[in-house]
Amino acid sequence: MIENRRSWALRDRLGFYACWAAGLALCAIAAAVAIYMLVKGVSELRPAMLFERPSDGVDQRGQGGLLDPIAGSLLVTTIGIAIALPLGVGVALWLVEYARPFWLARLVESGVEVIAGTPSIVLAVFGLILFSESFLSVLSFKPEGADTAFGRSFLIAGAMMSLIALPLIVGATREGLNAIPGHVREASYALGKTKAATIRRVLLPTVRPNIAAGTALGMGRIIGDTAIIVILLGATARLQPLEDVFGPAGPLRGTGSTLTSFVYNNSPAGEGGAFEKAYAAAFVLLLIVVVLNLVVARIAGGAARQGGR
């Protein structure tokens, strides 16, 4: 391109340089965050830490690793997605394919928007009061002599976390469904398939990449959320299964920690006091987020190659 920038008006030149400055500053910030976390992470993280349990108690200075926080993160994410995925896909299907009556569909749409806009700290305090009701004590436990449930457990944290992922899954699925041309549905009806069969055999397989991308985004958000974990997981460094329950229900109804709450508790703002372990946990957390991002990019790239969307 032949361009003589010296002939530009001064404000155009200034604006042009401002754009470059902003772009390069963004690169610099990204590089600074990446290099800082990489240096701190590599120097503080020993491979053995991934398989060691943290020390039992609040103070994390000394021995101990990150096994329980990693397991906790995976557990909360699994519970959250297991609840959010069917709900989110169901809501998106209803909104796009049925949406009758109209006013109800508009209401549900705004309801999903409200969930998306609600700060996770508000969801957390709401969850704590909701699940402290004694008839919901099956999800956590009831302390001796108390008239309310404890209100903190993996099941409860996962249930509230599902609300963080839900709007993302609904949004991605709706986008995919809206992108399917109407004649695809009509072709299916012409073959004598019912609407329900069309949804199951034609629409759902087509939007599978969208659902997967939305789910991966939701997993990233769940893994990175701290407020709900700090309030609803009981903040014990180790997983503390309920002792009188055997099998999978014990840990699910018990308390524990995740990578995010481990970082928070070991930062100067928390009580753990082991800064180097906070760095190590944050590094592991970042690695997981990067991998999830790659997965999303790959799914999106695959869908683009198929020429669909």
Added chain:
Amino acid sequence: MAAAAPASSAPARGPLGLLRRPWPDRRAELLLGAVACTILAFVLGMVVFVFANAWPSFRENGLGFFGAPPAGATVDQQLSEILQAPADPARWTYELNAWPLLWGTLLTTAGAIVIGTVFATFAALFLVEFAPARVRAVLAPVVTLLAGVPSVVYGLIGILAVAPQVAKLISDERKQSVAGIISLTGESWTVGVLILTMMIVPVMVAIIAESLRQVPNAWKEGAMACGVNRFRVAWTISVRTARPAIVAAAVLATARALGEAIMLAMVTGSVAFAPQPIDGPTFFFEPTRPLAATIVAYSEGLSVKPFAQTIYAFAALLLLSAMALSLIGWAAKQPMRKYGIRA
């Protein structure tokens, strides 16, 4: 898997048989509708519950809730007063003047939004219009990645890397000048603004860049053909067309900044203090604690009834502003439809 068989095959047996058989339309619609209504019922329940529980605190304090605490009292003292509630409901106290918390929220949010909007607009313009192809190929995924970094990681960087550097800028005389009221440790509302800006800019860049890309090329080419330079074209045509997206991005970022709890609890010093602009340069080093961060700091007290109601008053304010913001964001996007651009 049996699902691969034609739908007209014999009904599958077993506990999952009901699900495997082709569904009547009516049942499918009712089931999906019921799922949607569950979500709706949950949202309505949450909103009603939060506001109903917040009501006693608003009722007892009236407009004083939004005022500054009387001389000699701090919000933290008032909060611990509420926390030591006696068993008798008649003697519960609700007295609270939350102005320092609101002011802290306002300062951090407004600061980050103002800096972030300007920065993100220029950065998005660079990304879409001016960046060489090679830089663009790196920058685009980096922006998505930065948007996904958990807030607690930003908080950790803020408290362990940024705050100590800021602390070095504070002279001993400056610390002496406010001694006995607050201690200047480097953790301050400005660090909060700085980190918050870092958090919201990638999200804003992604939204603004998306709509800049959708500006029809013919419009820009037409202007270029008239001999307008590249920056003027980008500024007067692309940015002006994408203005609703810039507003929408700012609105979304505001919602995120208002609700950010953990990061701000870590880096703003966690003292319920209203930074005083009349303090001159010291103002920028003063700590504060926004609403959402206050909820995190006092989450242990939720089992005390009047205290929980006070916390719910904070939550209600956050919920109300989040709902108002999503309404504004929806309204801001409407002009984009005019051009057939979906933001």
